[in-house]
Amino acid sequence: MRGLLYFVAALATMLILPGYSFSQNNGKISGTITDSSRKPLSLVTVRFYKPGNLTTPLQTTLSTEDGAFQFNKVDSGNFVLTFTHTGFAEKSQNITVKPGGDLQIDPVELTKRSGTLNEVVVKAQRPLVEQGDDRIIFNVEDDPATKTETALDILRKTPFVTVD
Secondary structure (H helix, E strand, C coil): CHHHHHHHHHHHHHHHHHHHHHHCCCEEEEEEEECCCCCECCCCEEEEEECCECCCCCEEEECCCCCEEEEEEECCEEEEEEEECCCECCEEEEEEECCCCCEECCCEECCECCCCCCCCCCCCCCCCEEECCCCEEECHHHCHHHHCCCHHHHHHCCCCCCCC
């Protein structure tokens, strides 16, 4: 029985591990992001796309306080990097990753975007359940399900209320 167990473990190791090691790629992409005065920008959203599909990123990361970013386990091929940050114009850059190699891209410089704000609309919604010092308020009008439920159904889901 023990011999069969060793055989199964060895067989699984021979079949699974070679495919696993070939499927991994250790390439990485790294770089830095600055503004027009060469000051590093932190919390810039950096997205990594395939050229034909700019709707779903393969990976997303944020730049660190020193403006650095990095993508690990990158396949070889052609890709697009996009850089977005509040108050700055979006920038994209085409890159080519060679098989098994690391890519250090040149520093990316984002330019400030100026614009005027035309109109601001503030919308607020009360929470469904509010807790005060001596009471709990269940805001029925803020519950979208109340349009189709009966009063008994609403009372059943009200906190601290028991319905027989």
